[in-house]
Amino acid sequence: MFDQPPLWFIAVAFLCAIGPLVFIHELGHYLVARWFGVGAEQFSIGFGREVAGWSDKRGTRWKVGWLPLGGYVKFVGDMNAASQADADAELSAGQRSVAFHNKPWWQRFLIVLAGPAANFLLAIAIFAAFFVALGRPATNPVAQVVTPGSAAEMAGIRVGDRILDVAGQGTDSLEDIARIVSIRPGEQVTIRYQRGEAIASTDALLQVEEVKDQFGQSFRIGRLGIGQERREFEKVGVVEAIPAATGYTFALTRSMIDGLWQIISGRRSTKDLGGPLKMAQIAGQQASLGLFEFIQLVALFSINLGFINLLPVPMLDGGHLVFYAAEAVRRKPVSIRAQEWAFRGGLAMLLALLVFTTFNDLASFGLFR
CATH class of the missing domain: 2.30.42.10 (PDZ domain)
Known part of the structure; x- marks a missing residue:
């Protein structure tokens, strides 16, 4: 039996786990946006007041916020970090040509999809490296x-x-x-x-x-x-490792979907839903066990981040994808007002979920006993 790691160690481990994952996620958005010629005003890891940052030659402000629970890329023409269109923004001709919301729907769709995809690709890369070095479970x-x-x-x-x-x-x-x-x-x-x-x-x-x-x-x-x-573990070559790791990642994602459906259908208690505090505790525990266990956890967190962001909830990437799919069918964008109300509802839902999972986390720590 191991002792719980100290609080400072848990905090450092959580930052070392979630920080790179958020960076990879947002980098997926950023790189595909660059590919399609979209301008980026800000690239932020964390929310709130800027702790540190610098501006590159393209005018993008790269910064770290004081609240490390996410991140965002604010493109030209965005009203906020959720990439809502700013209908009142006065853009120059040059800015309009690189504005995110002036791009075709399918380009916006791919830019948004690239964030979760980057997280899944990171998990595949980690598992592939493990399979080559140690073998895959067989x-x-x-x-x-x-x-x-x-x-x-x-x-x-x-x-x-x-x-x-x-x-x-x-x-x-x-x-x-x-x-x-x-x-x-x-x-x-x-x-x-x-x-x-x-x-x-x-x-x-x-x-x-x-x-x-x-x-x-x-x-x-x-x-x-x-x-x-x-x-038994089966050693695989580099070429075989990629499809093997892809299948393994898909299987883990399916398990997450199964677990979520069990909670929705009432077969599993909502007490099993964990939030940032529980994630931090697990990160600290796995880091205390060793580098292998911690990197394996980072891969699981990466799948989790990619999966959650694909849920069709406004404010998340999945909600944006629904809007762009609707635009493709309707042949015109969803109205700014409808998007605004949807984003408000999505924000309220996410805040409620954050409060609920934090309560669950504190209860699991024995705070209410």
């Missing part, structure tokens, strides 16, 4: 061990059965099975398996197990009850 999904009284035994799984998919998701390795099962405690899932030459399916009611991590924190996870004698 434990055979064959049940060498079936725990007596487990969900697997109750469902009729026997030693030697090869698990083909669980809950409709393919399982190429035992690690895939663990990933799918762990986020479904107490759920009934369909398992398709191969026994000899025959392929069959069965339903299993996953067991619920309370486990503790290295820091004594308890979690409820699902258990199927099969295993192998040892884990």
Whole structure:
């Protein structure tokens, strides 16, 4: 059992994790915008008063804000950091030619999409490096061990059965099975398996197990009850590592979608929603375990940041993408007034979510006991 790292270490670890991810995200927006000839007035990591900054020869102000919970690129013609169009702005002919909102919808769509895409690409690069250096998880999904009284035994799984998919998701390795099962405690899932030459399916009611991590924190996870004698890792070349890491990143993203849907559908408690404070605690814990664990967490945070930003919520990148898709269908932009009301609603939703998750985080720290 490890002691919780000190508060200062947690703060530094969180900044070292979230700062580069925000930079990569905003750099995705910035580089694609540059490609399409869009001018950028500000590139900010963090919000609020500027702590440090400099201006480049193109007139872009690169700065760091005092509140490190995000970032933004403010393009020419933007009213604010959310890239709302400034209808009252008086732009010169030169500024109009490089204004973000004067570009075709598909260019604006790609500029916005580039931020989340950059986060997914970073995660893929990290996992690909791990796979080349250490190998990818490739434990055979064959049940060498079936725990007596487990969900697997109750469902009729026997030693030697090869698990083909669980809950409709393919399982190429035992690690895939663990990933799918762990986020479904107490759920009934369909398992398709191969026994000899025959392929069959069965339903299993996953067991619920309370486990503790290295820091004594308890979690409820699902258990199927099969295993192998040892884990296996397969070394891959650089060329093979990219598609392997892409598939791994996609699988982790799908797990996040599954978890979110479980909360929305009521199958998982909203207490499982964490916010910035919980992220900071986890960053500090993983950093205290070592560089490998911390970099792995950065990859997971990067996927999380990319996924969250793709949600169709105004103020997030996904909300902008919805507006541009609507513009493509309608052949004209969504009205400034409609966008303004949508952004207000999106901001209220995000602030409410921030307050709720902060309350959850404080409760998980034992503040209200």
